Amino acid sequence: MKAVLKTGLGIGVEVLDVPYPKLTSTSVIMKTIACGICGADLEVYQGRLSKLAKLPMIMGHEVSGEIVEAGDGVTDFTAGDRVVIQPFTGMCGKCYYCKTGQAWSCPSRRMIGGMAEYVSVPNENLYLIPENMKPEEAPLCEPFAVALHALHAASFNILETAVVLGPGPVGLMTLMALRAAGAGLVVVTGTGKDVSPRLELATKIGADATVNIEEANAVNVVKTLTKGLGVDVVFDTTGSQKAGPQGMQMLKTKGRMIVIGHYPEDMALADPSYKGYSITGNVSYDWDTWERLMPYLERRHVDFEQFITHRLPLDEADKGFQLATSRKSVKVVLLP
Ligand SMILES: [Zn+2]
Ligand SMILES: [Zn+2]
Incomplete structure (x- = not known):
């Protein structure tokens, strides 16, 4: 399958063929519908890598999609569900921060890479897209x-x-x-x-x-x-x-x-x-933010679509990053 990767230092990203992601009993495989380009992605694009970045990495964390397979242990979601993800995962459960209820500061945490045709997502990172929201605008839940x-x-x-x-x-x-x-x-x-x-x-x-x-x-x-x-x-x-x-x-x-x-x-x-x-x-958000935000978005329509100025296929990811850098855009979304 196709994915947008950062493989080395320096400016740019590459669209490469990578293996289909692995399904586990507590995760789902999601077919990506849309993935936004975020300011944090731009830093990686320009070669300013954060401590969380380990190369090679699949870019993108503002992602929505449709579940195509669900692991045996996944009870709340099934194939066909359209979802948006909270992208932080990999908290270790063993370090000082995890043990003291501050898992959001765990040094092992990482972001799920969403600029790919398919993405494996742990059960707990999934939220159903509210009915009043187009799947294409759902990645905007993250910013x-x-x-x-x-x-x-x-x-x-x-x-x-x-x-x-x-x-x-x-x-x-x-x-x-x-x-x-x-x-x-x-x-x-x-x-x-x-x-x-x-x-x-x-x-x-x-x-x-x-x-x-x-x-x-x-x-x-x-x-x-x-x-x-x-x-x-x-x-x-x-x-x-x-x-x-x-x-x-x-x-x-x-x-x-x-x-x-x-x-x-x-x-x-x-x-x-x-x-x-x-x-x-302000370090991103935490579960509290998402647990309050998603029910709110079910009740109130928030116009995320007005932020989307450019829609591009995955193959044109580099052009998308250039558009985002130039600020001629507001939000660029990639549609695999
Ligand atoms: Zn973001
Ligand atoms: Zn930890």
């Missing part, structure tokens, strides 16, 4: 879970004010979550490349203001909009060396900064002592 977890990490309260740095899919979904959470003011920032379609979409989704940081001083804009105070929470989705320190200048005294994007490892952060603000890293 939405990241956004919701970020609001949790911020203990975000109704009518608080916020800035979202970076209008990529996670930034836009954070904006959507902030609107649902009753935010008082939301400002979204981006670069010149982000103006169309990303900042335009931010306005459509409900940003009170958007800032192209190449044309205006974003700190000044935020200060003006908040009568000099700054905002309660900044969500940094950029992973940029410049954006982080700027974001801190947008905070009120005792404001909270939630870091979602991955900063370079050697980046120095500003001293928070003089304003008493806090910086919290």
